[in-house]
Amino acid sequence: MKRGVALILSIIMLVAVMLPVQSFAAEDSKGLEKAIKIAKEKFVIPDDFKFDYNVSTQNNKNVWYLYWNSKDNTEGISVRIDENGTILNYSRYKPGVYPRQKKFPKVSKNEAKAIADSFIKRINPAAFSELRYQDNNRSSLDDKGYEFIYVRSPRGIPFYNNTVNVRVNSETGEVEYYYCNWDDTLKFPEVKGIISMEQAQSAYKEKLGLKLAYNYAVDDELIRTFAVYIPKYDSYNYCIDAFTGDKIETRDGYYGPYYDYGAGGELAKSAEAVNRETSLTPEELKAVEEASKLLTVQQAEKIARNTKVLELTNKFKLTHSSLSRNWPDRNSYIWYLSFDKEATEDDKEYRYAGVSIDAKSGEIISFYLSNPYKEGETAKCDETAARKAVEEFLKKFNPDKFAQTEYDKSQSDEHLRYAGKEGPRDYRFVYVRKVNGVPFTGNAITVVYDAVNCRIINYNMEWFEAEFPAVDKVMSLDDAYEKLFGQIGLELQYKLKYSDSYARAVNDSQSGAEVVLAYALKPGKPTTLDANTGEILGYNGKPYKEIKPVEYTDIAGHFAEKQIAALAEYGISLGGTEFRPDENIKQKDFFILLSKIMDYYYWTVISSESGDKDIDNLYSFLIREGVVKPEEKSYESPVTREEAVKFIIRALKYTEVADIKGIYKPLFQDQDSINPDLEGYVTIAAGLKIVSGNNGCFYPKNKLTRAEAAVMIYNCLQR
Numbered sequence: 278m279k280r281g282v283a284l285i286l287s288i289i290m291l292v293a294v295m296l297p298v299q300s301f302a303a304e305d306s307k308g309l310e311k312a313i314k315i316a317k318e319k320f321v322i323p324d325d326f327k328f329d330y331n332v333s334t335q336n337n338k339n340v341w342y343l344y345w346n347s348k349d350n351t352e353g354i355s356v357r358i359d360e361n362g363t364i365l366n367y368s369r370y371k372p373g374v375y376p377r378q379k380k381f382p383k384v385s386k387n388e389a390k391a392i393a394d395s396f397i398k399r400i401n402p403a404a405f406s407e408l409r410y411q412d413n414n415r416s417s418l419d420d421k422g423y424e425f426i427y428v429r430s431p432r433g434i435p436f437y438n439n440t441v442n443v444r445v446n447s448e449t450g451e452v453e454y455y456y457c458n459w460d461d462t463l464k465f466p467e468v469k470g471i472i473s474m475e476q477a478q479s480a481y482k483e484k485l486g487l488k489l490a491y492n493y494a495v496d497d498e499l500i501r502t503f504a505v506y507i508p509k510y511d512s513y514n515y516c517i518d519a520f521t522g523d524k525i526e527t528r529d530g531y532y533g534p535y536y537d538y539g540a541g542g543e544l545a546k547s548a549e550a551v552n553r554e555t556s557l558t559p560e561e562l563k564a565v566e567e568a569s570k571l572l573t574v575q576q577a578e579k580i581a582r583n584t585k586v587l588e589l590t591n592k593f594k595l596t597h598s599s600l601s602r603n604w605p606d607r608n609s610y611i612w613y614l615s616f617d618k619e620a621t622e623d624d625k626e627y628r629y630a631g632v633s634i635d636a637k638s639g640e641i642i643s644f645y646l647s648n649p650y651k652e653g654e655t656a657k658c659d660e661t662a663a664r665k666a667v668e669e670f671l672k673k674f675n676p677d678k679f680a681q682t683e684y685d686k687s688q689s690d691e692h693l694r695y696a697g698k699e700g701p702r703d704y705r706f707v708y709v710r711k712v713n714g715v716p717f718t719g720n721a722i723t724v725v726y727d728a729v730n731c732r733i734i735n736y737n738m739e740w741f742e743a744e745f746p747a748v749d750k751v752m753s754l755d756d757a758y759e760k761l762f763g764q765i766g767l768e769l770q771y772k773l774k775y776s777d778s779y780a781r782a783v784n785d786s787q788s789g790a791e792v793v794l795a796y797a798l799k800p801g802k803p804t805t806l807d808a809n810t811g812e813i814l815g816y817n818g819k820p821y822k823e824i825k826p827v828e829y830t831d832i833a834g835h836f837a838e839k840q841i842a843a844l845a846e847y848g849i850s851l852g853g854t855e856f857r858p859d860e861n862i863k864q865k866d867f868f869i870l871l872s873k874i875m876d877y878y879y880w881t882v883i884s885s886e887s888g889d890k891d892i893d894n895l896y897s898f899l900i901r902e903g904v905v906k907p908e909e910k911s912y913e914s915p916v917t918r919e920e921a922v923k924f925i926i927r928a929l930k931y932t933e934v935a936d937i938k939g940i941y942k943p944l945f946q947d948q949d950s951i952n953p954d955l956e957g958y959v960t961i962a963a964g965l966k967i968v969s970g971n972n973g974c975f976y977p978k979n980k981l982t983r984a985e986a987a988v989m990i991y992n993c994l995q996r
Contacts, residue, residue: 308332312341312358319364319400322354323347340365364400367455373448378929379418379874381843381994382447386416389423389445396452397427397441404459407431408441414825416847418874418994422446422453431465436771436792437800439463465771466794471519477767477796478758480517484524485510487757489808491717491745494818495605497890500743503818504808506757507718510687512804516772516797525795527772571636574598577612580639581632586674586733587644589630593618600636606741610636643737648703648727656702656728663704663726670733671708671722678740682708682722703727703734712745751808760811761804768799829856837984840991849873849990851983852884858984865892865912867921867981868899870990875902875928904928919955919977921989922962929993935961945975952977967992 309330316322326345333340339360346353357366384392390410397405408427416423422444429439444454472480487506494501508515510524518525572580577598582589597615611633618628626649633642658666664684671679688707703725710720725735752760773790798804803821805814813821827850832838835858844850851866869883877898883891892912899905904927916924926935935957944963945951951959959975962968967989968975981989 308339308360309341311362312343312356315358315362315364316343316356320354320356320367320369326352326354335359361461363457363459363461364455365457365459367400367452369451369453371451373421373446378996379994380996381418381847382421384445384447384450386423386846389447389450390425392445392450392452393423393425393443396443396455400455401441401457404429404441404457409433409435414823416826418847419876421448429459431771432468434465434468434769434771434794436465438773463792465792468769468794471769471794472522472796474767474796476522477517477519478762480522480524481767481796482758484517484522485515487754487761487806489715489748489751489754491712491715491719492805492814492818493605493717493719493743494816498605498607500605500741501818502717502719502743502745503814504715504746504748504751505814506752506754506761506806506808508798508804512798513800516770516795517767519769519794519796525772525774525793527774527793527795571600571610572612572634572639574600574612574614576639577614577634577636580634580641581614581616581644584632584641584644586670586736587630587632587646589616590618592624593628593630603635603741609741611642612636641736641738644735646732646734648730648734650702650729654702654729657731658728660701660704663728664706666731667704667706667724667726667733671724674736675722675738678710678738679708679722681710681712683711683716685709685716685721688721702729710740713748715748717745748808752811757806757808757811760806761798764806764811764813765802765804766799767796770795770797772797827852827854829854831855832858835984837988841984841987844870844987844991847873850884852886856983856987858982858987860983861915861980862983862986863912864910864914864916865895866983867916867924867986868895868905870986871904871924871928872899874990874993875904902928903932915980916986917977918968918975918979918981918985919952919959921981921986922968923955923958925967925989925993926958926961929965931961945970946973947975947977950977951975965992965996967996 309332322345326347328343328345330344331342333342341358341360342355343358344353344355351372353368353370355366355368356364358364394405397408407429409430411426411428413424413426425443425445427441427443429436429441439459440456441458442454442456443452445451446453486509488509490505490507491502492505492507493503514527516525516527517523578595581587593616595614596617597613599613601611601613603609603611612635614632614634616630616632618624620627627647628649629647630644632644634640635642668679685707688709689705705723705725708722708724710717710722720740721738722740723735723737724733726732727734771792772795774793775790802823803813803815806812807814807820815821826848827845829841829845832841835841837858841856841858849870850856851869866885869885869887872883872895877895883895887895896905896910896912900907904924926932936954937957941957941960943956944960948956955977959968959977963970963975
């Protein structure tokens with residue numbers, strides 16, 4: 278919800294500030310009037326809302342930004358319309374009151390999808406005829422709305438650069454947001470005379486292909502390397518021409534998901550100084566002992582100033598320094614130093630430099646130097662000469678590690694995308710580490726060469742020690758291709774392709790590009806394959822699991838079928854294809870279900886098959902939240918009906934009320950069988966319709982079945 282609201286608010290509140298108003302002519306007045314009329318015909322806009330607007334030019338068209346706000350600015354409507362009358366954006370914000378605890382939405386996903394379809398048909402019927410819905414299989418109780426994505430697919434072939442996005446409020450059924458990214462000037466080639474899928478796969482193997490490589494992940498701060506098969510070229514910008522079978526570089530700007538790694542740092546004092554202040558744990562003492570072996574900031578600065586390539590004269594002053602743990606090798610520390618040279622009357626140029634140095638070995642890990650250009654300056658050398666200069670530098674600066682690398686042209690060419698129309702003024706070169714004759718994608722040396730001033734301006738070395746598994750028994754390349762095409766597969770797509778001269782220009786519009794028909798890997802899944810098993814791997818090096826609703830094979834006709842299926846739709850499930858509804862539920866499995874209706878956010882999906890670490894983390898969360906007490910932990914034990922109610926009422930934060938004695942009226946014939954300390958819990962649960970009796974009895978000591986647990990959790994969301 279927060280993401281959607283933030284997006285809507287940013288459109289309504291900020292677009293006026295960001296867009297320049299052009300000179301207003303008579304024809305502009307007519308265009309504005311037309312845009313307002315279209316907006317008021319399509320949308321309900323209260324008469325007492327304040328109005329404002331802006332106009333800009335996009336792809337040689339006037340685009341009108343219209344926005345209306347309530348007098349107290351608590352509600353807003355924003356509409357973007359081009360001069361042809363096409364509605365490109367719509368957003369509506371209303372303050373909402375949402376329940377503190379999770380509940381099932383009033384509007385189902387299928388109902389919301391029908392609302393989104395109808396909205397698009399009404400707003401842009403011509404576009405709707407070309408759209409293909411992309412189901413992301415995500416339904417969340419956390420977000421009070423549904424996001425629907427439609428891909429433009431002329432002739433049934435996807436063109437991922439053009440999409441329509443619609444958000445529907447799951448409580449009210451109102452459309453909150455509509456975004457249309459569309460270029461009606463593009464021409465799409467006919468699907469005639471193209472090569473077959475089999476021919477495309479052969480061309481992919483020959484012209485693009487996979488390569489064996491090492492990758493890594495970090496588990497509990499330990500680096501784990503593994504062998505993988507990955508595409509030789511960027512999967513999103515390289516593909517196979519559907520007519521000729523040739524390799525083509527599209528540079529169309531469409532990318533799949535990215536995964537970021539984070540890092541933190543800490544600074545330790547000397548052991549003697551810290552011990553005088555306070556007592557330390559053994560772990561803290563170990564950290565301090567490590568820090569006492571590190572370089573001082575003065576020693577690190579001396580190394581930087583003695584490094585010739587940095588040109589740190591006495592005019593450069595050290596302005597900032599920090600010591601941090603490195604990533605991903607947490608046993609290493611890095612000094613980060615920043616230097617500035619202020620402008621003077623003799624030298625009016627402000628300069629700066631940054632250096633990172635291994636705090637144990639003194640090795641320079643990276644540096645960057647300011648790179649001012651004077652107007653009209655152009656490159657004095659080409660890419661070949663620049664690369665030669667870089668490699669001569671590396672042979673002297675870091676010969677041992679450079680000897681273990683291999684030039685990677687595909688990564689080095691990335692800089693061309695950001696060069697101006699006059700061509701690149703600097704060049705980026707990437708040298709990937711090789712281990713056992715196999716490239717290790719996690720380690721590389723990257724150097725940027727200033728072709729105007731003929732000097733190195735950036736150096737970065739990602740390098741760490743790790744154990745590498747042997748690769749002599751990995752699957753064959755042919756088997757890897759079979760896995761790639763079987764699990765991910767090629768797809769016929771329309772792609773944007775720019776001319777070489779245009780690819781060098783920084784321009785966000787699609788003008789200057791042509792649409793080509795190509796075979797490319799289907800988007801949406803990682804393209805990393807385990808070299809031993811062929812499984813698709815996620816960013817953490819573990820098998821990738823596609824997000825999709827669980828469909829159980831053993832609940833048809835069961836009394837709890839409706840409840841179990843409804844929970845599974847929103848990710849409240851136990852994993853697997855069998856629910857085993859009549860089995861007694863284990864405590865850990867009950868908590869897996871219960872945690873999913875609480876605000877438990879964890880990076881991995883918790884299920885019955887989750888490892889001990891994930892389950893331990895779950896219990897730590899539940900203990901912090903007061904749902905379970907440490908002495909009540911019993912992962913594999915069955916849960917009784919009264920225990921289940923106790924945990925649920927605690928999760929709902931009614932513990933203090935439930936613990937009050939002597940105020941609750943007996944509701945069940947077997948009230949005497951209920952633990953006296955839990956009478957309030959059972960009564961509240963019954964009052965909230967989370968539980969009900971059977972023939973007037975609650976059966977508190979009966980073991981809870983998995984189906985009964987699902988019904989209780991379902992009833993919690995029905996309140």
